[in-house]
Amino acid sequence: MLAQQFGLIGTVCNDGDGVLIEVQGKSFSINAFIDTLSKDKPTLARIDAIERLKKRHIDHTDPESLKTASGFEVIESSHSNANTGxxxxxxxxxxxxxxxxxxxxxxxxxxxxxxxxxxxxxxxxxxxxxxxxxxxxxxxxxxxxxxxxxxxxxxxxxxxxxxxxxxxxxKIWLEDNTGKLVSTAVKKQRYKNPIPDMPIIKAALAIREKAIIAVKGIGGIHLAACACDDDSGVSAVKKLRLKKQRPCKPFAIMVKDIAMAARYCHISDEERTLLASSAAPIVLLEKRKRISSNASKLSADIAPGQTTLGLMLPYSPLHHLLLNVLNKPIVLTSANASNEPQCIDNDHARENLSDIADYFYYIIVLLKIVWMIQ
Ligand SMILES: [Zn+2]
Ligand SMILES: [Zn+2]
Missing domain, CATH: 3.90.870.30 (DHBP synthase)
Structure with a gap:
């Protein structure tokens, strides 16, 4: 911990205004600590401002002065009014x-x-x-x-x-469009030898067979579909357009990694950095006119008539694992019909997506990977 590197003692906690750090130590150590904190902040931290408040002078030659604290500790948060993000x-x-x-x-x-x-x-x-x-x-x-x-x-x-x-x-599990459990997470030791009853493997196989899957992940529930049509012309993207009542607005695709992205699009250094950033945004990239012969061809229905393609990289382990097993790009779009709010909870998703699935009964298998987190 940074405070310990500078020989400081004290406490740190979250409060309604952000982070409250109380340190005791020599002035130059405290100054160096604050300076380093600003420059080498934790990866996801954002420092808008540092407010310093001198509480009292401590005589470091007097052991009694230091008896109020020892070491540096993370203490319980204080629950004041929230003024921070x-x-x-x-x-x-x-x-x-x-x-x-x-x-x-x-x-x-x-x-x-x-x-x-x-x-x-x-x-x-x-x-x-x-x-x-x-x-x-x-x-x-x-x-x-x-x-x-x-x-x-x-x-x-x-x-x-x-x-x-x-x-x-x-844990994750997979259920079909009738609510029947298809597959549930297996015990830890069996992960060492992945077997086909894992929900992720079953989901990947279903996507390969052009099923539409509702995936609950960070930021809500999304529909995932294979972005590549079959040689016989079976297209999960076409089905998705019908289900979402979205006739032509372009879809974004998620690819396994930058190498897979480069098979389909031209990528500048700046775009590459953006794709790999922690925000994992959808980046609009120029489509390649020709793709290499070993790459699966993307469905023409993803972005009809466009020279660009919205592309993103996996942003959660669930997506990484799914894309790794599938080894093909997927279309990923919010799980709601056009002009309706996004599904965010399991019951809402079941209710809405089951309606859609009934319409496609016997035509399409709808499976769901559902997060337990509500
Ligand atoms: Zn644990
Ligand atoms: Zn991490």
Whole structure:
């Protein structure tokens, strides 16, 4: 922790105005601490202003003066009026990506992996200050391993409020359009040898077969469909347009990585940086006129008549895992009919999407990956 590097003692907590840090130490150490804090702030932190308030002078030659504090601690948040904002959700960081693709890691294939550098923030918050108890993660008590990370200043999950793992965190499941459970998350040890009953693998297979899947993730529920038509002409994108009553407005696609993006579009350095940023935005890119022979051809219905394509990279472990198994681009769009508000909760999604699915009964299989977080 930075304060300890400068030999400072004191406390830090969230309050309604932001972060309150109380430090004791020599003046030059405190100045250096504040200077470094401004320059090397945590990845997702935004510092709008630093207000300094000198509380009292301490005689450092007198041990009695220092008896009020020892070390540097994170203390309970103070619940004053909220005058501060909350960081936006952030795309999965490289370290968490390495975790989910490492078969020896306890978070191997875990779709809700996050840390202080990435993961949900704004979309899970119920109140300020931003603490686990004020988020939708409060119903998931951390296991001993997660608690150890949460309490270790040297760990990148130190005070990561949505910290979770397969033992203690949210689970995914897959259900069909009648509400019948198709597949549920398997126990941790079985992740080491992925098998086809995993919801993500089943979902990827269904997308390959041109099913439309409702995926509940950061920021609401989205419909996912294969962005590539079959050789026989079967098109999930066409079906999606009918279901959403969206005849021609362009869809955005999500690709596995930059390499897959480059097969379909020209990408400048600036666009590449933007795509890979923690905001994971949809970036409008110039379509390639010709794609390489080993790339699956995109459906002509994605952005009819356009020379550009809206493209994004996976922003949550769930999307990374899905795209990795599928190894093809998907169309990802909000799960609502045109001009209707976006579905954000499971019941709303079931009600609305089941109506649509009834219309397509026997024509299309509608499956859902549903987050447990409400
Ligand atoms: Zn991370
Ligand atoms: Zn855990």
């Amino acid at each position: 909350v960081t936006a959700d952030a795309a999965t960081c490289d370290a968490c990506l390495a975790d989910i693709f490492d078969e020896h890691n306890r978070r191997h294939c875990y779709p809700f992996t996050n840390c202080t550098h990435c993961g949900p923030r704004l979309s899970i918050i119920k109140g300020i200050p931003y603490d686990r108890a004020q988020t939708s993660m409060d119903e998931f008590a951390m296991c001993s391993s997660c608690l150890r990370e949460y309490g270790s200043p040297e760990d990148r999950r130190f005070h990561a409020q949505p910290n979770a793992c397969p033992e203690c965190g949210p």
